[in-house]
Amino acid sequence: MFGNMTYFTNSPEIAEKATLVDGEGAVWNGSLHASLYYAGRYVYGDFNRDGRKDAAVIIGESQGGSDDEVELAFLIYDGTRLVHRQSVYLGDSAIINALKQRSGKVIVDMRIHQQGDCQAGPTKRVRNVYDYLNPTADIRGDHHISVKDGVEEILNLQPKGGKTKPYQVRQGRKVIVRYRLGGEEHA
Numbered sequence: 001m002f003g004n005m006t007y008f009t010n011s012p013e014i015a016e017k018a019t020l021v022d023g024e025g026a027v028w029n030g031s032l033h034a035s036l037y038y039a040g041r042y043v044y045g046d047f048n049r050d051g052r053k054d055a056a057v058i059i060g061e062s063q064g065g066s067d068d069e070v071e072l073a074f075l076i077y078d079g080t081r082l083v084h085r086q087s088v089y090l091g092d093s094a095i096i097n098a099l100k101q102r103s104g105k106v107i108v109d110m111r112i113h114q115q116g117d118c119q120a121g122p123t124k125r126v127r128n129v130y131d132y133l134n135p136t137a138d139i140r141g142d143h144h145i146s147v148k149d150g151v152e153e154i155l156n157l158q159p160k161g162g163k164t165k166p167y168q169v170r171q172g173r174k175v176i177v178r179y180r181l182g183g184e185e186h187a
C-alpha cells in the first residue's frame, strides 16, 4: 500500500508530487529530477492526535545522482485516505533499525553518518523522537540533546574525530538528568 502512494519531494524546487508504483517513482520538472522509493518500513499511530489512525513511513529520495536522503513521511488520515503532509529529513543513507510509535510520536532507531565514516557505512546509532505536531522542536534523542539552550558547552557528545571519551559520556549523563533532557527513550 505505501509503495503505491503519492509523495511530495523534499526539494522546494521540485513542486511535482511523485506517485510510486510498486515502491518506486520519479518526477522531472524540466531541469530537476527526483527519484523516490518506499523503503519498506512503516508504523501506524495517531500522529495529529485527532483520534484517527495515521501512518509514518520511511522513504528515500535522490536528486541528480546525489546520496539518498532518507526521510520520515507523515501520512495523515483525512477521513477518506492517508495523505502525505510532512516529511522529516533523517540523514543521508541512514539505515533504519526500527520504527515505533509511542504517545502519537514516532521513535526512529537508526544509524547515521558521523565524521570519519566512509560514504557507504553510517556508524552512529541514534534513537530520535519525531512529533508531527511539533516538527520544529528539538529532536529528542541521544544525538540531538546538545542543541538544548545553555547546555551546549557542557554537553558535547560528538567531539571532533568521532570518538566519545568515557568522561564525556558520564558528564553528559549528569547534564541529561539535571536538565531532564531525556526523550522517551534513549540508549
Ligand SMILES: [Ca+2]
Residues within 6 Å of the ligand: 045, 046, 047, 048, 049, 050, 051, 052, 053, 054, 076, 077
Ligand atoms: Ca490522526
